[in-house]
Amino acid sequence: MLQIGLIGCGAIGAFHARIVAERRDARLAAVCDVLPAAATALAARHGALAFGDAARMFETTPLDAVIIASPESVHVEHARLAAAAGVPMLIEKPVAPDPAGIAAIAAAARSAGVAVMAGHVERFEIGSAQLKAAVDEGVCGRVVTIAARRQFTSAETHRFAGKSSTLKILGVHDFDLLSWVHPVPVVAVHAVAGRGRVFDETGLDDHVVTTLLFADGAAGLVESGWTLPLDYARFSTPRGWSPAGNNRLDVFGAGGFVSNDMGLRTQQLIAFDAVDGFRAAGIRHQPELYGRITGALAAEVDAFLAMVADGTPPLVGLDDARRAVTLTAAAEESLATGLPVRPAG
Ligand SMILES: NC(=O)c1ccc[n+]([C@@H]2O[C@H](COP(=O)([O-])OP(=O)(O)OC[C@H]3O[C@@H](n4cnc5c(N)ncnc54)[C@H](O)[C@@H]3O)[C@@H](O)[C@H]2O)c1
Known part of the structure; x- marks a missing residue:
């Protein structure tokens, strides 16, 4: 043990x-x-x-x-x-x-x-991993654009007030996904923020839109926000359901595209009743199955413990973490200056 x-x-x-x-x-x-x-x-x-x-x-x-x-x-x-x-x-x-x-x-x-493993849970989502495999197999041909969206309600934002930022909480997931799916250096990052109620209450940007230019001319787009209305995910039943987000990752290329659509209109599991109205389940990352946590977070822990037991290199390591954090830092610098930033390194 x-x-x-x-x-x-x-x-x-x-x-x-x-x-x-x-x-x-x-x-x-x-x-x-x-x-x-x-x-x-x-x-x-x-x-x-x-x-x-x-x-x-x-x-x-x-x-x-x-x-x-x-x-x-x-x-x-x-x-x-x-x-x-x-x-x-x-x-x-x-x-x-x-x-x-x-x-x-x-x-x-x-x-x-x-050994250090980076907790980039998206790497262990089946949709993300299979999208990456499809791009590697050449389904898109030469990659032209990668677009990622990650939106939630602001229900959880208060615990991050003064401690983190929208890009560190949400954006970093997609900066990692983009660098993984399209492993080409990024030469320019430009971010703008939409600021409203969430910013007033917590200091976190409501919605950040970041564009990236890769060295081979491909373009990236990362949307990170708390822009879903609170009532979208305010419910107490069914038990064990957690609120859904609005997520997607699309890769378009000269020869085709791959799309992992986890968006508002395509939620897999929904319920409706007169009390709570419509609700959608967030069954990504840590869903429960017959009383046990399964899904990407459990797969991440499984990979970590296999690394420990077998002495193998981490599936996601510090080089991946450095790339994601470097892009996050560049986007935050761009937000602060209003100018495009060339990421360090
Ligand atoms: N993988 C994901 O999808 C995911 C989801 C949520 C959070 N996170 C990340 O996990 C980290 C924690 O987030 P959270 O949402 O659980 O936050 P949280 O505020 O709910 O929990 C953090 C806990 O750490 C404790 N803590 C603070 N300083 C400490 C110290 N010096 N020593 C020991 N404990 C300390 C706090 O008291 C708190 O209980 C953040 O970096 C966050 O970005 C990742």
Whole structure:
């Protein structure tokens, strides 16, 4: 049984904890959160030890691997602790808030000789992976345009106020997808933001539209927003359903196109009743199947634990994280200056 630690017992950390606890080859040994109540409650649910301090967790608990699901502002600190303890790590996206943070994590991991996997969950979505495979097989011919859209309601935005940004929360997923599907350097990034109620309440941009120019002349478009109305996803039944988003990824080329449409009018699972009205289920990333979490997040943890057990390289590593974070930083610089930016490196 692999002994697994978790840092950060919030929204995504709770899913990671459950995924580990539901596995037969791993045990959630310890969890850590600066909020004692969060650590204690999650530890009690899964029979783990609870800590308020990550350094103490590493000092006292022998771990085979750790999942870092704290806010990105403390990922470098937590990655350095894991590296010093010799523990391989899966770090949630964005792996660091900026490229310097990625470099710091890479340096710590390299000198300790520990492996790092980037928690880019979209890589483990079947639709994303099969779209990538189709593009690689040449279905599109020469790629001309890649367009990604990721929109949700603003229901979850308050917990990120003052801690993150729309591009770090949402955009980074698609910057990674675009760089993965079309692995050509990006030479220019230009971002503009639509600011409204979400910006007034949380400081997060309501909607950011980023264009990218690849070195081979292909164009990219990434839409990242909290623009779905709150009522679109305000419901209490059916149990276990989580709100759907409005997502798509389209690749158009000289010879054809590939489209992964997860948009408003094509939701797979919908329900209607007189009380809650129409609602659509978000069955991406961490759906429940017969009482267990399945889907992309569970597949990501599975790949991470296989990497730990077999000593194989990570499927998604720090080079991928660096590319995604570099594009995010360029888009944020463009937002701040109003000008197109050439991404560093
Ligand atoms: N893969 C995905 O789709 C996905 C989804 C949600 C969040 N995330 C990422 O995961 C990270 C966490 O997001 P979240 O939504 O779970 O946030 P959250 O605020 O719900 O949870 C973060 C937790 O970390 C704890 N924490 C803060 N500082 C800490 C420290 N120094 N040591 C230990 N614990 C600390 C907080 O108390 C909180 O409980 C972010 O980087 C976010 O972008 C990824």
